[in-house]
Amino acid sequence: xxxxxxxxxxxxxxxxxxxxxxxxxxxxxxxxxxxxxxxxxxxxxxxxxxxxxxxxxxxxxxxxxxxxxxxxxxxxxxxxxxxxxxxxxxxxxxxxxxxxxxxxxxxxxxxxxxxxx
Amino acid sequence: xxxxxxxxxxxxxxxxxxxxxxxxxxxxxxxxxxxxxxxxxxxxxxxxxxxxxxxxxxxxxxxxxxxxxxxxxxxxxxxxxxxxxxxxxxxxxxxxxxxxxxxxxxxxxxxxxx
Numbered sequence: 023x024x025x026x027x028x029x030x031x032x033x034x035x036x037x038x039x040x041x042x043x044x045x046x047x048x049x050x051x052x053x054x055x056x057x058x059x060x061x062x063x064x065x066x067x068x069x070x071x072x073x074x075x076x077x078x079x080x081x082x083x084x085x086x087x088x089x090x091x092x093x094x095x096x097x098x099x100x101x102x103x104x105x106x107x108x109x110x111x112x113x114x115x116x117x118x119x120x121x122x123x124x125x126x127x128x129x130x131x132x133x134x135x136x137x138x139x
Numbered sequence: 140x141x142x143x144x145x146x147x148x149x150x151x152x153x154x155x156x157x158x159x160x161x162x163x164x165x166x167x168x169x170x171x172x173x174x175x176x177x178x179x180x181x182x183x184x185x186x187x188x189x190x191x192x193x194x195x196x197x198x199x200x201x202x203x204x205x206x207x208x209x210x211x212x213x214x215x216x217x218x219x220x221x222x223x224x225x226x227x228x229x230x231x232x233x234x235x236x237x238x239x240x241x242x243x244x245x246x247x248x249x250x251x252x253x
Contacts, residue, residue: 026182053239064143064229064243065183078238113183117239128241130175130183 024048026131028114034137035104043099043134047116054097055128056089057113065113071097104138111135141166141234145244152220153252160215160247162230171233172213173241174204178226186228189213200224225251 027046035041047054053072057065058081067081073094082089086105091097101108111133119126142165152158164170172189187198194206204215213230230244 055240057241057243062246064145064231064245065241067240067242070238070240078240081240115183115241119239126239127185127188128239129185132180132182 026114026116026129028112028131028134030134031132032135032137034139036139037104037106039104040100040102041104041136043101043112043136045097045099045114045116045131047095047097047114048118048129049095051116051118051129053117053119053126053128054091055115055117056097056099057115058083059111059113059133061110068099068112101136104136106138109136109138141232141237141242143230143232143242143244145228145230145247147247148245149248149250151250151252154222155219158215158217158220158224158249160228160230160249162213162215162244164211164213164230164232166211166232166234168235169206169208170235172204172206173231173233174198174202174213174215175229175231175243176200176226177229177246183229186215220249220251222251222253225249 029044056068059065069089070078071091086102088100113133114131115128117126117128144163174186175183189206227246231241
């Protein structure tokens with residue numbers, strides 16, 4: 023079956039532009055996560071959805087970052103007024119489990135590489 | 140504070156030699172433990188995971204990992220490395236009290252010499 027897909031795969035933005043990154047999770051997966059991976063580092067958690075509810079947004083670095091999952095399936099991560107420090111790979115993951123603390127396996131998409139000039 | 144440490148940034152190993160990647164975590168209880176591999180341009184692929192029970196877990200591609208509670212470690216091993224194992228490896232942890240989000244170590248890049 024299809025895995026997690028993300029689009030676009032690459033995005034170049036000028037500083038100050040707004041960008042929107044899309045994630046299509048595996049069908050039927052309850053949980054959806056966004057991570058940010060800076061060059062040469064491990065991924066860092068941004069936000070988590072259980073169905074359409076955003077249960078944890080503690081990792082969002084500023085109020086310029088906004089995520090939504092209005093119908094409990096596709097999710098969009100939006101970054102307003104992009105800055106150079108936003109340059110990173112943005113990874114989306116989905117998990118069948120919705121139970122907090124269950125540690126259900128997360129399946130990752132290929133990521134979107136964002137470069138802010 | 141809860142954290143995950145991979146002490147080795149780079150490891151170079153000869154093809155056919157054994158490989159061990161270290162991972163330590165800081166947490167008051169036993170977390171859920173994972174190892175992921177990331178090849179260039181690829182997403183993260185799960186190699187293996189530990190939730191409970193037998194502390195030696197087997198994964199895909201011939202990898203295994205051992206959980207040692209006394210050392211707060213979850214080291215990854217492979218007896219004989221293939222050139223295709225060259226990649227970046229990430230240890231990741233779910234600290235149960237913090238929900239299901241993964242906390243990753245900084246990664247270890249493995250280079251394989253012919």
